[in-house]
Amino acid sequence: MxxxxxxxxxxxxxxxxxxxxxxxxxxxxxVNNAIAKISEEIPALxxxxxxxxxxxxxxxxxxxxxxxxRSLSGNAKTVIDQADxxxxxxxxxxxxxxxxxxxxxxxxxHNVELERSHKQLSNENxxxxxxxxxxxxxxxxxxxxxxxxxxxxxxxxxxxxxxxKQQISLFDNE
Numbered sequence: 001m002x003x004x005x006x007x008x009x010x011x012x013x014x015x016x017x018x019x020x021x022x023x024x025x026x027x028x029x030x031v032n033n034a035i036a037k038i039s040e041e042i043p044a045l046x047x048x049x050x051x052x053x054x055x056x057x058x059x060x061x062x063x064x065x066x067x068x069x070r071s072l073s074g075n076a077k078t079v080i081d082q083a084d085x086x087x088x089x090x091x092x093x094x095x096x097x098x099x100x101x102x103x104x105x106x107x108x109x110h111n112v113e114l115e116r117s118h119k120q121l122s123n124e125n126x127x128x129x130x131x132x133x134x135x136x137x138x139x140x141x142x143x144x145x146x147x148x149x150x151x152x153x154x155x156x157x158x159x160x161x162x163x164x165k166q167q168i169s170l171f172d173n174e
Contacts (some may be wrong), residue, residue, distance in 0.1 A: 009035050009047045
């Protein structure tokens with residue numbers, strides 16, 4: 001504990017405090033300024049009455065600050081509760097995002113498998129198409145060979161003369 005000597009409204013006070021000298025002196029200066037202000041506003045008041053009014057002003061300010069602090073504390077609790085709620089929502093959204101990312105990863109893997117399968121089927125389809133072309137070509141060769149044999153085996157017919165057909169005219173009156 002430290003002893004501090006201060007002068008307030010011209011009177012000497014010895015204060016015992018754990019605070020530093022500069023802080024205690026600044027408080028005394030603030031009180032002296034407040035008393036001087038009241039004394040200027042109401043010159044007829046004696047110093048004791050100025051000190052009492054100063055004390056009342058400080059008590060009023062302290063009470064108003066106390067109320068403001070309570071209000072701010074209530075607001076802070078509301079903000080903290082909202083932050084907690086939003087934190088919970090954020091965690092839930094992160095979990096959903098994680099599950100969605102896993103789903104996307106699984107779908108991408110499935111897509112890769114489908115692409116491989118599609119490529120394999122395309123290759124098989126191309127091989128089958130080539131095989132069909134070969135078979136069609138072979139069929140055409142066989143048809144041509146069969147047609148060649150039919151031409152050689154078919155006896156040639158000599159065209160017989162047809163009997164002249166009788167013509168009828170619409171203009172003949174007979």
